[in-house]
Amino acid sequence: MMVRQIVGASVPRKEGWDKVTGVARYVDDMVLPGMLYGVTVRSTIARGKIKKVSFDAAVAWNEYVVVSAKDIPGKNCIALILDDQPCLASEAVNHPEEPILLLAHPDRHKLRKAVEAVAIEYEPLPAVHTIEESEQQSTIIWGGENTFKSYLVEKGDVRAVWKQAAHIVEGEYFTGAQEQLYIENNGVIAAFDPQNGVTVWGSLQCPYYVHKALMTLCALPEEKVRVVQMETGGAFGGKEEYPSMIACHAALLAMKSGRPVKMIYDRMEDMVATTKRHPSRTRHRTAVSKDGKILGGEIEFTIDGGAYATLSSVVLSRGTIHSGGPYYWPSVRIRTKAVATNTPPHGAFRGFGAPQSLFAMERHMDRIAQVVGVSPVEIRRRNFLKPGQTTTTEQVIREEIDLNHLLDRALDLSDYAAKKTRFAEENKVGMRKKGIGISAFLHGAGFTGSGERYLNSLVGVEAVADGSVRVLVSSAEFGQGTNTVLCQVAAEALGLPYENVSIAQPDTTVVPNSGPTVASRTAMIVGKLVQSAAKGIKQTLTKTGLLGDNYTPEQFRTACREYVASHGALKSHARYEAPADVYWDDEKYRGEAYVAFAWAVYVAEVTVDLTTYSVTVDDFVALQEVGKVINPVLAAGQITGGVAQAIGFALYEKVVWQNGRMINNQMTNYIMPTSADLPPIRVFFEELGNVHGAHGAKGIGELPMDGPAPAIVNAVEDATGIRFCSIPLLPEDLFEAVRRGSPEQDVFSSTQGTA
Amino acid sequence: MNVSPAAGAKCQVSFTVNGEAQNVLAYPMQRLLDVLRNELGLTGTKEGCGEGECGSCSVLLDGMLVNSCLVPVAQTSGASIVTIEGMSAHALIKPLQEAFLQCGGAQCGICTPGMILASAHLLEKKPEPTLSDIREGLAGNLCRCTGYMQIFEAVTRAARRRVAK
Numbered sequence: 075m076m077v078r079q080i081v082g083a084s085v086p087r088k089e090g091w092d093k094v095t096g097v098a099r100y101v102d103d104m105v106l107p108g109m110l111y112g113v114t115v116r117s118t119i120a121r122g123k124i125k126k127v128s129f130d131a132a133v134a135w136n137e138y139v140v141v142s143a144k145d146i147p148g149k150n151c152i153a154l155i156l157d158d159q160p161c162l163a164s165e166a167v168n169h170p171e172e173p174i175l176l177l178a179h180p181d182r183h184k185l186r187k188a189v190e191a192v193a194i195e196y197e198p199l200p201a202v203h204t205i206e207e208s209e210q211q212s213t214i215i216w217g218g219e220n221t222f223k224s225y226l227v228e229k230g231d232v233r234a235v236w237k238q239a240a241h242i243v244e245g246e247y248f249t250g251a252q253e254q255l256y257i258e259n260n261g262v263i264a265a266f267d268p269q270n271g272v273t274v275w276g277s278l279q280c281p282y283y284v285h286k287a288l289m290t291l292c293a294l295p296e297e298k299v300r301v302v303q304m305e306t307g308g309a310f311g312g313k314e315e316y317p318s319m320i321a322c323h324a325a326l327l328a329m330k331s332g333r334p335v336k337m338i339y340d341r342m343e344d345m346v347a348t349t350k351r352h353p354s355r356t357r358h359r360t361a362v363s364k365d366g367k368i369l370g371g372e373i374e375f376t377i378d379g380g381a382y383a384t385l386s387s388v389v390l391s392r393g394t395i396h397s398g399g400p401y402y403w404p405s406v407r408i409r410t411k412a413v414a415t416n417t418p419p420h421g422a423f424r425g426f427g428a429p430q431s432l433f434a435m436e437r438h439m440d441r442i443a444q445v446v447g448v449s450p451v452e453i454r455r456r457n458f459l460k461p462g463q464t465t466t467t468e469q470v471i472r473e474e475i476d477l478n479h480l481l482d483r484a485l486d487l488s489d490y491a492a493k494k495t496r497f498a499e500e501n502k503v504g505m506r507k508k509g510i511g512i513s514a515f516l517h518g519a520g521f522t523g524s525g526e527r528y529l530n531s532l533v534g535v536e537a538v539a540d541g542s543v544r545v546l547v548s549s550a551e552f553g554q555g556t557n558t559v560l561c562q563v564a565a566e567a568l569g570l571p572y573e574n575v576s577i578a579q580p581d582t583t584v585v586p587n588s589g590p591t592v593a594s595r596t597a598m599i600v601g602k603l604v605q606s607a608a609k610g611i612k613q614t615l616t617k618t619g620l621l622g623d624n625y626t627p628e629q630f631r632t633a634c635r636e637y638v639a640s641h642g643a644l645k646s647h648a649r650y651e652a653p654a655d656v657y658w659d660d661e662k663y664r665g666e667a668y669v670a671f672a673w674a675v676y677v678a679e680v681t682v683d684l685t686t687y688s689v690t691v692d693d694f695v696a697l698q699e700v701g702k703v704i705n706p707v708l709a710a711g712q713i714t715g716g717v718a719q720a721i722g723f724a725l726y727e728k729v730v731w732q733n734g735r736m737i738n739n740q741m742t743n744y745i746m747p748t749s750a751d752l753p754p755i756r757v758f759f760e761e762l763g764n765v766h767g768a769h770g771a772k773g774i775g776e777l778p779m780d781g782p783a784p785a786i787v788n789a790v791e792d793a794t795g796i797r798f799c800s801i802p803l804l805p806e807d808l809f810e811a812v813r814r815g816s817p818e819q820d821v822f823s824s825t826q827g828t829a
Numbered sequence: 830m831n832v833s834p835a836a837g838a839k840c841q842v843s844f845t846v847n848g849e850a851q852n853v854l855a856y857p858m859q860r861l862l863d864v865l866r867n868e869l870g871l872t873g874t875k876e877g878c879g880e881g882e883c884g885s886c887s888v889l890l891d892g893m894l895v896n897s898c899l900v901p902v903a904q905t906s907g908a909s910i911v912t913i914e915g916m917s918a919h920a921l922i923k924p925l926q927e928a929f930l931q932c933g934g935a936q937c938g939i940c941t942p943g944m945i946l947a948s949a950h951l952l953e954k955k956p957e958p959t960l961s962d963i964r965e966g967l968a969g970n971l972c973r974c975t976g977y978m979q980i981f982e983a984v985t986r987a988a989r990r991r992v993a994k
Contacts, residue, residue: 086930093938094926094945096873096913103872183834255973257877257885258939307875307939308973341878553937553974707933711979715936718976741882741971749977750968 081566081769084707088557088577089305101261101277101304106334109263110139111182112327113337115175115192116347117167120201120416120734121215124165124174130191138188139331141176146326148293152318152384153286158216159382159419161291161322167196168215169381169418170735171347173319178327178335201416203734205355205378208413215381216414222379223387223412225394227663229466230405232361235370239361243442247358247434248800249783251378251729251736252351252722254423255746256552258307260316260348261338264324271298272325277306278317280590281548281580287318288325303580306552310719311422313552314592315385316348345739349421350729352377352389352412356397356434366446366456370405373397375431379412380419386412389420391522393427395667396780398466399435400477400516401457406466417734422592424716425779428517429723436513436784437799440791450788451490454481454514469666473762477514480675480697480760484512487758488677488695494792501793505684508692509793513785514675518668519773520595520766523658526650526669532586533603535564536645537611539638541631543568545577546645547588549600554775555708556596562704563601563768567608570627586647594773597704598670601768603648610646653766669766672773674698676717676781679753680789684812687805689725689790691753694782701764701772709774713757716778722746724783728802834859844908846871847915857903861895862886864902865912873913873942877971884970887943888912889919894950894969911949913942921949924987934983936974944970948984957992958984 092098127142129135143150143164150164151157163174177188200213207213208220216222236242262276271294278284281301288299301321306313320337327335339347360371375397379386390412397408443453458477464470485491490510497508520526534546545564551557561575568575578584588600615621618641620633637644658665679693696713703709726745730738738744763770787798796811834856843852846869853868865871865888874897877885881896888897889911916922925945928934935941944967951958951966958966963984964977972980 084933087933087935089938090930090935091926093935093941094929095916096871096942098938099872100875100939102876103866256937256939257883257971257973258875258937259877306937308937310973341880555936707979711933711936711975714976714978715974716976719973740880741878742880746971746973747976748968748971749964749980752977755976755978 080562080572081704082702084705085558085562085572087555087708088561089551098305100258100307101263101275102338104263104275104304106263106265109334109336110178110180110327110331111185112176112178112324112335113185113189114173114323115177115189117163117170117172117174119167119196119198120170121168122166122196122198124163124167124194125197126195127175128193130193133188133191137179139178139327141326141330145330146291147329148291151290152322153290154283154315154318154384155387156383159384161319169416170733171418173323176323176327178331201734203415203417203731205353205376205413208415215416220414221411222383222414223390225390225410225663227394227406227408227466229403229468230370232370232372232405232407235361235405239369240364241362241445243360243362243445245358245438245441246799247356247437249354249430249433250802251353251420252423252727253345253729253744254310254312256308256310256312259339259341259344260313260320262317262321262324263334263336264321264328265334266325266328266332271300272328273300273302274321274325275302275304276317276321277313278303279309279313279550279552279592281550281582282587283315283590284318284321285582287322291322292325292329301582303550306550309552310424311426311592312349314422314590316421341741342739345744346736347418349419351423352379352386352420352427352430354393354430356431358434358438360438360442362442362446366448366453368401368403368457370403373406373408375408375410377412377427377430378415378417378420380415380417382419384419385421389422389427391427393431395467395518395522396428396516397431397435399432399439400459400514400673402459402463403466408466415734417731424719425776426593428776429720429779429783432515432780433784433801436515437787440788450512451481451485465667467667468664473670475673475699475762477673480673480699481514484675484677484695484697487697487756488679488693490677493679497793507682507684507793508680509682509789509791510677510679511785511788511792512675512677513781513788515780516671516673517594517773517777517780519598519670519672520668521593522667523665524660526599527652529589529650531589531600531603531650532647533588533600533607534586534645534647535604535607535611536643537634539635541574541627541634543570543575543611545575545604546585547600547604548580548582548585549588549596550580550591554712555705556591558708559597559704560601560604563604564608566769567605568612568630569625570630574627594776597771598764598767598773599650601771602766603650605768606648607646610648611644614644614646670701670764670772672698672700672777674777674781676785678782678785678789680786680793682790682793682808687808689803689808691721691786694753694755696755696778697758698777699760699762700774700777701767702761702770703759704769704771709759710757712774713778714755716775717755717782718747718752720779720782721752721786724786724801725803728804840903842902842906844905844910846910847912848918855902858901860898861900861902861905862897865897871912871914875939875942877939882971883940884947885940885943887946887970889946889950894947911946913945919949921952924990925949925983928983928987932983932986933979934975940970940972944972944980948987951984952988952991957988
């Protein structure tokens, strides 16, 4: 009997039992014989020249391994896109906490004092700390114009629309930096021997990114670099590019000492030195007809990239493409740029630019509604994209998405209309004001534009003599469900029980490069490849006459045994092939930006307490169309977790900067939501399907980061009448706005995240 | 606290972990967390923040829920400690593990051991907790993945199953 419908079932997480019993092995749980502990000596200033490095004679330095830029065998950079970020600064530093030296010692307790015993003298140079300062270009800190990347998207003739407009609506919106705050800090172990080269075990998302960085830094050939992903305690983008840095550091110490070296950041180092979400500023100028239709507009989106280019160009790209939201723009001009500041580089974080530009779009829609004199619901209805229409990059919507239906259902699920009326009445008295707000949005799944084509991902599936099947991918599990979902897809394709399929630990000597584990691409893109590779196994067995059309797991096992006995290993590979009908122009930024979008309407209900100035989210409805849901429990967990993280983005999580350094780099004073802070997060799915994904799956992971912040701030405005344009929105911001008593004016947070 | 964990002479500390008597030689100010992980190899207890905010290193110390990163090992002399590995030493651990697995209460898994011990502690005090009891009882344990909803479900399920028995 064939086993069916594993896809769509909430089978338990593959590595779940190991996690709940504490058996799962994270990098800090691993100890190698003779292992040293490594630590980083970092810049104490934002920008300057390194004049002198001296070592306090009171420390027995002969016990320590000391590594500087001079010890780098290959190129002193973290290879990624532009290779502008040094692994270790040698002559100049460009941000606080920039790595300069590395130390290692067998006793980890002896490291802190040693770091303090290294004195670095600098010649300070003027530093740049905000988007505005960077744009002024009075101090140039990167390239010719402090600009890592800029894009221009043009659709139609926006110059013609202003005179037809009944209303021209302007707005300026800001989002702050956000720490990923995975509970397991960044960490790796590196080992080196001349025969085998470098091996790194680490907490990471993208084994082959680290592999490439190590090859470049260590000047080693492909086969002499091995990267193994250990169980990873959360990532959210924070372990996309940064692990290359810490892996390179540990590798240098291991090469110099000839011993394995463990580097595990503590929380303060992780928060102060590693990547965060890019702060952003968005300006909208929108031409609107009398009846509330968008005629066209200008959007300017700018992000703060920090001191080096790293991934900013790609984050900017996604933010650019999402900046128009799920609306039809007859014409638009979108100008965007990523600028340099003397701050540790900002990097990947769930949503990757989209939460920033969509915050602006969804706040701006409420503003347009006010100006036109219609409701937030109505303004969205009149402007939703429909099948057959084109996005801002002129991508034709081919999916049969009905955003009005999603909106209706979300309003119904949240009891929106009744609450809106009731709150307006109740808010006339008392200090506790209730409000309800909505957001509508989309999130493109997979790499942008031609990205997937360049990635050229390869996936393997193998079957062994006992009939068990193993999935071979570099796609990593870090909580989001990669292991489970890919095993479900393979089991379904082969008609085998879920238990018969396992997944290899990502190890670059064992698994092919299925691309990085990012961009909500795993279930959709990698899943589809796993499905094809699994089918390849079946075809091989059928073609050789060992397996019939219908078979039992027992017959499958016999076939595998016979195949392996006579032919050897049974493996099947599948490589990504770009769909022929998908066109993208990298120059003009035009065409099919994503092969599929997920669509959503979220509703937030809040209480604003004008005595304590606190905002509480009382209820949250998250309705989304995500294609086929492969595992309902895991998918719901992605949504609730993303919504929680986005509630933090909106209301709690503020990075306080001082001269380019985060000064609240502790969980004590950087506040994320606890179990007592969150509303019921009610998750609902619609499943339209998608021809490009495994069983019709689309991306899920990033989507829930996009919508909550604007829905919440829209609800706060509904409750108070105060037009906040900046997040995080903290009690002090609310206090300040109420104290100023000018609810009709735009209110920006006092600091824009910069102290 | 400015005392280095490695300051002073090492001392013998005897306590029970998961029902087994243990005797370790450690610096008095060494964190219980490090002694469990490094001396006893009980790596199921995780470090998240090192300052008592996240609860990943939660263990039961004489029935109390503590952050083992804040407990100097000298204070645990004679104590009875339960960690995530103590399935047989604490009747509530296994049903909670099963419920977390079924409900999606564990994603990346790093907060899970601490979360399960906090849940066991809660169910001991309140066998039939309300949702607000659970929210409050777990408020010292941070989870960045789940948004807590599926953890609430898991704790509720484990409690119901126990009461049903």
